[in-house]
Amino acid sequence: MIRAVSGTRDILPAEVSAWHRVESAARSLFARYGYREIRTPIFEETALFARGIGAETDIVSKEMYTFEDRDGSSLTLRPEATAGIVRSVIENNLMNTDPALKVYALGPMFRRERPQKGRYRQFHQVDVEAFGFAGPGIDAEIIEVALGYLEACGLVEVDLVLNSVGDPACRPAYVETLRAALRANLAKLGPDSQRRTETNPLRVLDSKAPEEQGLIAALPRIADHLCPACREHFGEVRRQLDLVGIRYRVDHRLVRGLDYYTRTTFEVTSGALGAQNSLLGGGRYDGLVKELGGPDLCGIGFAVGMERVIMTLPAAEGERRCDVFLMPLGAAAQDKALRLQRALRGAGVRVLLDPEGRSFKARMKLADKLGARFVAILGEDEIQKGAWTVRDMAGSAQEDVPEARVLDHLKEKIHG
Numbered sequence: 001m002i003r004a005v006s007g008t009r010d011i012l013p014a015e016v017s018a019w020h021r022v023e024s025a026a027r028s029l030f031a032r033y034g035y036r037e038i039r040t041p042i043f044e045e046t047a048l049f050a051r052g053i054g055a056e057t058d059i060v061s062k063e064m065y066t067f068e069d070r071d072g073s074s075l076t077l078r079p080e081a082t083a084g085i086v087r088s089v090i091e092n093n094l095m096n097t098d099p100a101l102k103v104y105a106l107g108p109m110f111r112r113e114r115p116q117k118g119r120y121r122q123f124h125q126v127d128v129e130a131f132g133f134a135g136p137g138i139d140a141e142i143i144e145v146a147l148g149y150l151e152a153c154g155l156v157e158v159d160l161v162l163n164s165v166g167d168p169a170c171r172p173a174y175v176e177t178l179r180a181a182l183r184a185n186l187a188k189l190g191p192d193s194q195r196r197t198e199t200n201p202l203r204v205l206d207s208k209a210p211e212e213q214g215l216i217a218a219l220p221r222i223a224d225h226l227c228p229a230c231r232e233h234f235g236e237v238r239r240q241l242d243l244v245g246i247r248y249r250v251d252h253r254l255v256r257g258l259d260y261y262t263r264t265t266f267e268v269t270s271g272a273l274g275a276q277n278s279l280l281g282g283g284r285y286d287g288l289v290k291e292l293g294g295p296d297l298c299g300i301g302f303a304v305g306m307e308r309v310i311m312t313l314p315a316a317e318g319e320r321r322c323d324v325f326l327m328p329l330g331a332a333a334q335d336k337a338l339r340l341q342r343a344l345r346g347a348g349v350r351v352l353l354d355p356e357g358r359s360f361k362a363r364m365k366l367a368d369k370l371g372a373r374f375v376a377i378l379g380e381d382e383i384q385k386g387a388w389t390v391r392d393m394a395g396s397a398q399e400d401v402p403e404a405r406v407l408d409h410l411k412e413k414i415h416g
């Protein structure tokens, strides 16, 4: 028996309506803010992610699904959407026609992480990116979009965490200060943090190791090392969030798992999730477009984990899968039912009948299970009368509807 690969899961028919809801919430909300959909390939050249996300990150160093193509080139299943979107923006010169470019994407991402509740190897993101906005206004707006999206999905009990990670003018000096502080305490760090002290000291701030927490809390904070421009930018983002009444907490340790961020970073978590509590994360990445060979164009965005949003939603009630269930009894009735079924479907009514012709009782049970609003019965008595018996499944009331009227009658009942 072949099973689904570890860390992948089937989205079964009963779950799909929840997916449709969160997908259509994305499309309708983002359109109100001027975002248009972009669809990029699921695999890209490996170098795109190595350069874009950063060779030292966990994602690139140990979580990518990378394979050699038949011509020897190295390809990778996308672990996130931002790098591919940036490549597409550059390759298609999208900023020439649209200097203030706002796009979103939906789709599967792949990371070889240790699977657990809320963490998969194939998962889905709703991703939002805005290019060409240098000022702090877009930072506040995009955070509003992120929270608005969760709210549109039905999630309001969430926590927003915010930080600024500086820019090339101030971060390198901070990183050195941090490295020096870590080197002075190397013996108190575990092997991962010791290694990261040299390769990427910011990552140490992310450490969850309990024995390192005291030391990390006492490390120099980036907030005290921001250059005046970054400090002013961050101050204005916060002022605008305050202005529109968005509540947040500043966390100096929020560095995020991707290297492209500059200035504002943010994450939204939910207490309703377990250890994997991050619903979405994002930030500004002003150097990435240039780093990937494009113009000096700033960018900002975020991505939502769709599985995590759906896990947090209250369970949906049973869904109605059919409006009208037809119940012909006997061969003559069956032929009339087939014609009526086709006409009703043509009129946009969701109609089913049981082509296997099971017993009356079994078919009534099936109609109930499918959530049918009406059952239309045509037996010998009805054929004699020239009328269908139409039963309203909610109140069990039934009426006789002449054959010539039954199509219009059911159409009116369903569509009003």
Ligand code: HAM
Residues within 6 Å of the ligand: 079, 080, 081, 082, 111, 113, 118, 119, 120, 121, 122, 123, 124, 125, 127, 128, 129, 257, 258, 278, 279, 280, 281, 282, 283, 284, 285, 300, 301, 302, 303, 304, 305, 306, 307, 308
């Ligand atoms: P990220 O924080 O790596 O950011 O991922 C964003 C969200 O994707 C997470 O908050 C989480 O909900 C979901 N996610 C990540 N990994 C998994 C997983 N293994 N299983 C289930 N859900 C997961 C990014 O991907 C950036 N590209 C976001 C961004 C866009 N920054 C700027 N623009």
